[in-house]
Amino acid sequence: MSRLRYLLSAALAAATLGAVTGAPLQAEPLRIELGTPVVEPMPFALPRFVDEGGAGDMAAEISGVIAADLAGTGLFEQIPQNAYIQNITSFDAAVSYPDWQAINAQALITGAVQGGGGQVAVKFCLHDVFANGTLGECLQFAGDKGSWRRVAHKVADAVYSRITGESGYFDSRVVFVSEAGPKNQRQKRLAVMDYDGANTSYLTDSASIVLAPRFSPSGDRILFTSYSSGFPQIYVMDVGSLSVRGLGEQPGTMTFAPRFSPDGQTVVFSLERGGNTDIYSLNINGGGLQQLTNSPAIETAPSFSPDGSQIVFESDRSGNQQIYVMSAGGGEARRVSGGAGRYGTPVWSPRGDYIAFTKQNAGRFHIGVMLVDGSEEKLLTASYIDEGPTWAPNGRVIMFARQEPGGDPMLYSVDVTGRNLKRIPTQGAASDPAWSPLLP
Amino acid sequence: MRILHAIKTGALLAYTALVGAVLPGATGLAWAEAVKPVSSTALYSVWRVSGKELSAKTRKDFTVAVERCWNTAALSDEAVNVTMVIGLTIGPDRKPVADSLRLVEAKGGSEAAVQQAYEAARKAILLCGRRGFPLPAEKYEAWRELELVFAASGATQ
Known part of the structure; x- marks a missing residue:
């Protein structure tokens, strides 16, 4: 009885409240909180692209490159083609989404390739299953047949960008130092390859030792250090013509570790004079030499912030190698590295959020990242020798050189989270990688 | 310059084109990408988390059922940090009604990041709900209309 009285009272109170507020007493949806997502590769399906004429094996090869690009990020996982239920035989055929849902495909990429007249055109659709x-x-990319891998990378970049919300990095190249021969007679020459190790070509011969190549922001020039004059000097190469000219030649000095400013008009580098090394800047045309640091310490490895306002560099002014940041015009620098060990080869992320570096501590080398104020240091790798990080154009992946005891240096990449460490296949030993911008 | 096409349902649509020829072996490639505007979905408010007639165990079972399909691996850091409320209707068969999913509120990211985060959350609901959620039939009125708060606090490997 008392329970009935309570319910009636409650109903009356509710009705009164409704009358006062004038609002209908509708039940609000129940809210439930979720806070723990999973982090695992997203399954995707990529049936072999349809040959719409003249493509031949290229249709399968393009499909394979797209799938390898996506799976190679570690963010996606391709569902084996023998698991597919629907057989895609026409680009315009209706997609049977239940068939793809049944195999848990969270993304489906369908496409077709036309290969007539020395050209290749790829059209594709990304399906939200x-x-x-x-x-x-749906989109189409086209190019010369010889550029079919670039067309495939473009497709993969578009898919990656749509799913992740970030720009891709597959249609990019990497310049590096290709090494050959015995260690006491090492031959080093500049080479360039697709980001995934394919399409290697050589930019210099092995007549003189070369070091530290760096792409210009537009990808059309490469700075590097060469011993062709008998001592280190910096040079700039036009990638299209392979023509080379010296930069900032100063009698009685050595110049090295060059890097472009974000606008491509200025070069920062190290200059050694009388046993002291400082950082200088120079107009790309060779004029306007300016000294940016003035310290008895060794100051080297400068790298601009993406907005061009600051430079990060390494210096042993405190007694051992540490990372410092200064204004792009020089002046007082602030130390940003603070942990145990030695820090070097800092590189500012193209996104501006992190600085990648090489760290040596307790007999091990690491590739790491820190926020630009030096906080939140994360070591992404550990090895006998890991060094020389370079950022992918989207700032999500880092490539570097790794050398195991007794072995040759090889190129590796790792996600900025520390996941997906993998070796980049190269023809022989390789070091000093530098990633190009995303190609136009 | 080469003509490039945006294709939708088999028909060619408008497009833009750029030409690139910058590196050895890379000459003569042209490309384009249609730009799709992102709808304005960023809403900001303070949320209230209610707990009505469902038992703690039921709520937990439901939460786990959705979370195991909520995959943030491919999202940008910004998208992972988006917090959002998604409203939906669940049918008597315990399956989500696909057309009912809607973004109620979102905060903590750009429109693009919200869009990416929403897609991942929506996919989680539809993917893990396709065989029906573990919900008690006798309390259908309690769970027929739900608002799910997606706030990643501890992504698991």
Whole structure:
């Protein structure tokens, strides 16, 4: 009885409240909080692109490069093609989404290739399988047949960008130092390859030792250090013509560790004079030499912030190698590295959020990242020798050189989170990688 | 310059084109990408988390069922940090009604980041709900309309 009285009272109170507020007493949806997502590769399906004429094996090869690009990030996982239920035989055929849902494909990429007249054209659609439709518009990329891998990378970049919300990095190249011969007679020459190790070509011969190549922001020039004059000097190469000219030649000095400013108009580098090494800047045309640091210490490895306002560099002014940041015009520098060990080869992320570096501590080398104020240091790798980080154009992946005891240096990449460490296949030993911008 | 096409449902649409020829072996490639505007979905408010007639165990079971399909691996850092409320209707068969999913509120990121985060959350609901969620039939009115708060606090490997 008392329970009935309580319920009636409650109903009356509720009705009164409704009358006072004038609002209908509708139940609000129940809210439930979720806080623990999983982090695992997203399964995707990529049926072999349809040959719409003249493509031949290229249709399968393009499909393979796209799948390898996506799976190689560690963020995606390709569902084996023998698990597919629907057989895609026409680009325009309706997609049976339940068939792809059944195999847990969270993304589906369908496409077709045309290969007539020395050209290749690839059209593709990215499907949101659980929304029964395409994710964005279907697109087409085209180019010379000889550029089919670039076309494939473009497709993969578009897919990556749509799913992650970040720009891709597959259609990019890496310049590096290719090494050959015995260690006491090492031959080093500049080489350039696709980001995934394919399409290697050589930019210099092995007549003189070369070091530390760096792409210009537009990818059309490369700075590097060469011993062709008998001592280190910096040079700039036009990538299209392979023509080379010296930069900032000063009698009685050595210059090395060059890097472009974000606008491509200025070069920062180290200059050794009378046993002391400081950082200087120079107009790309060779004029306007300016000294940026003035210290009896060794100051080297300068790298601009993406907005061009600051330079990060390494110096042993405190007694051992540490990382410092100063204004792009020089002046007082602040130390940003603070942990145990020695820090070197800092490189500012193209996103501006992190500085990548090499760290040597307790007999091990590491590639790490820290926020630009030096906080939140994360070591991404550990090895006998890991050194020389370079950022992917989207700032999400770092490539570097690794050398095991008794072995040759090889190129590796790792995600900025520390996941997905993998070796980049090269023809022989390789060191000093530098990533190009995303190609136009 | 080469003509490039944006294709939708088999028909060619408008597009833009750029030409690139910068590196050895890379000459003559042209490309384009249609730009799709992102809808304005960023809403900001203070949320209230309610707990009505469902038992703690039911709520936990439901939460786990959705979370195991909520995959943030491919999202940018910004998108991972987006917190959002997604409203949905669940049918008597315990499966989500696909057309009912809607972004109620979101905060903590750009529109693009919200869009990416929403897609991942929506996919989680549809993917893990396709065989029905573990919900008690006798309390259908309690769970017919839900608002799910996605706030990643500890992503698990």
